[in-house]
Amino acid sequence: xxxxxFSLLCIAFLPWVAHVAIKASYYEWGIVNLIxxxxxxxxxxxxxxxxxxQPYYKSSGHLGGSKSLEDLKTLIVxxxxxxxxxxxxITLERARPCISRTPFTLRFTWIDAEAELRWFxxxxxxxxxxxxxD
Numbered sequence: 001x002x003x004x005x006f007s008l009l010c011i012a013f014l015p016w017v018a019h020v021a022i023k024a025s026y027y028e029w030g031i032v033n034l035i036x037x038x039x040x041x042x043x044x045x046x047x048x049x050x051x052x053x054q055p056y057y058k059s060s061g062h063l064g065g066s067k068s069l070e071d072l073k074t075l076i077v078x079x080x081x082x083x084x085x086x087x088x089x090i091t092l093e094r095a096r097p098c099i100s101r102t103p104f105t106l107r108f109t110w111i112d113a114e115a116e117l118r119w120f121x122x123x124x125x126x127x128x129x130x131x132x133x134d
Contacts (some may be wrong), residue, residue: 024075024101025111027066031076031099032113036120036131039087046087048080075101085097086114087121 034056038047047053050069056071066072081099085091099113120127 027072027076028099028101028113029111030066031072031078032111032116033131035117036085036127039121039124040128040131044087044121044128046080046083047086048120050078075100083117086117089122091118 031053034053035047037056038053039045050073053085054069077100079096079098079100082092087096097114098117
């Protein structure tokens with residue numbers, strides 16, 4: 001009986017876990033878009049805080065139903081010092097990527113945020129042409 005109850009709990013819990021993981025993937029994609037828009041407006045520099053991204057929040061179409069930057073911060077962590085190094089072409093060995101998920105968020109993703117941003121900053125002059133600005 002205990003196994004049956006545990007199985008039902010797992011079946012009920014699994015869709016929620018998948019929903020959170022997919023939402024986090026959209027948030028991650030959207031954050032990359034916000035950072036790229038910021039960089040285009042600031043001559044290739046990376047933002048130094050969440051507050052710097054605020055003006056770009058409403059213009060991003062890939063934020064998976066988030067209602068605010070605070071909502072994004074519940075699932076996404078940004079290391080802004082790491083991001084600044086990335087924008088300058090400096091890659092350091094570190095335990096976490098510049099953009100990561102909060103602990104216990106499954107990783108369903110179709111974008112490698114750090115690889116995308118590394119390419120974007122390295123090829124900034126040509127890459128900025130593909131950033132959709134509102």
